[in-house]
Amino acid sequence: MSSIEIQNVSKYFQRKAPGTTATVTALEEVNLSVGHGEFLTLVGPSGCGKSTLLDILAGLSEPDAGQVLVDGEAISGPGLERSVVFQQYALFPWKTAAANVEVGLESLARGRRDLGRKQRRERAVEYLRLVGLEGFEDRYPSELSGGMRQRVAIARALAHEPKVLLMDEPFAALDAQTREQLQELLLQIWKRTGTTIIFITHGIEEAIYLGQRVAVMSGRPGRIQRIISIDLEHRDTEDDVRSTTEFGRYRHEIWNLLHASADSIGAKAGQPELALAGAAA
Numbered sequence: 371m372s373s374i375e376i377q378n379v380s381k382y383f384q385r386k387a388p389g390t391t392a393t394v395t396a397l398e399e400v401n402l403s404v405g406h407g408e409f410l411t412l413v414g415p416s417g418c419g420k421s422t423l424l425d426i427l428a429g430l431s432e433p434d435a436g437q438v439l440v441d442g443e444a445i446s447g448p449g450l451e452r453s454v455v456f457q458q459y460a461l462f463p464w465k466t467a468a469a470n471v472e473v474g475l476e477s478l479a480r481g482r483r484d485l486g487r488k489q490r491r492e493r494a495v496e497y498l499r500l501v502g503l504e505g506f507e508d509r510y511p512s513e514l515s516g517g518m519r520q521r522v523a524i525a526r527a528l529a530h531e532p533k534v535l536l537m538d539e540p541f542a543a544l545d546a547q548t549r550e551q552l553q554e555l556l557l558q559i560w561k562r563t564g565t566t567i568i569f570i571t572h573g574i575e576e577a578i579y580l581g582q583r584v585a586v587m588s589g590r591p592g593r594i595q596r597i598i599s600i601d602l603e604h605r606d607t608e609d610d611v612r613s614t615t616e617f618g619r620y621r622h623e624i625w626n627l628l629h630a631s632a633d634s635i636g637a638k639a640g641q642p643e644l645a646l647a648g649a650a651a
């Protein structure tokens with residue numbers, strides 16, 4: 371597990387239109403600390419820069435100002451200590467579930483004798499078992515349901531035992547029941563592995579259910595508006611914790627923050643209904 375420091379991160383994009391170039395400020399002076407082994411969720415209105423921030427954390431893009439430190443070291447690109455799970459499963463359709471997980475292990479195996487073909491297979495099987503896919507090792511992605519494919523993607527991300535797991539709306543494409551099952555599974559895995567997790571979502575309930583803290587972003591330019599610590603007293607005893615009063619209070623607080631933020635984006639764009647559609651999802 372690792373700690374992450376996001377320090378004064380800003381990111382700009384140039385948007386070209388005939389005859390002009392406009393600068394879009396996707397992120398402005400974002401500051402956020404995530405502790406060793408913490409599960410932090412990040413919510414914000416559509417277009418506020420969540421994916422841009424995750425790409426920077428993954429090392430897939432660079433900030434225009436500021437920096438990201440992992441365990442005190444500035445990152446300068448992708449690294450094996452950080453794994454990413456995206457909304458789309460991004461599996462190789464011509465490889466079996468086990469082979470897809472093994473792909474993630476190949477770069478780790480370079481120069482290591484203890485991670486040959488046989489050991490990679492064993493580790494892939496072990497992680498498929500962890501995500502509940504024992505017996506499905508030889509299935510191709512087209513033979514798996516959406517939820518199962520996302521389980522394979524999670525197994526692949528975890529198999530090289532990263533210190534940080536970055537997740538960009540990983541369950542957004544799944545039906546409600548499968549999403550709840552995978553949320554439960556992810557919490558179990560997190561408790562077992564202690565991996566530091568940053569999880570982006572549009573869903574307020576998902577953010578509260580999973581996160582120890584929820585970082586709420588404001589609309590464009592994206593900033594951290596508020597960080598809310600989630601202390602669900604009945605999390606372990608209550609079957610349906612989402613229906614409790616305390617859960618409802620958090621939901622209402624975050625909903626208000628997002629709506630205030632979406633109203634201001636909508637007012638700027640002259641299209642309040644569009645802005646709200648993103649925030650309320």
Ligand SMILES: Nc1ncnc2c1ncn2[C@@H]1O[C@H](COP(=O)(O)OP(=O)(O)OP(=O)(O)O)[C@@H](O)[C@H]1O
Nearest residue numbers: 383384385394396415416417418419420421422423
């Ligand atoms: N490559 C790019 N070129 C130009 N603008 C971009 C680029 N990538 C993102 N943007 C802009 O930056 C802003 C933030 O985008 P981003 O995708 O990070 O938002 P988001 O919060 O993840 O949105 P959503 O919740 O809808 O997925 C948006 O205004 C988007 O249009």
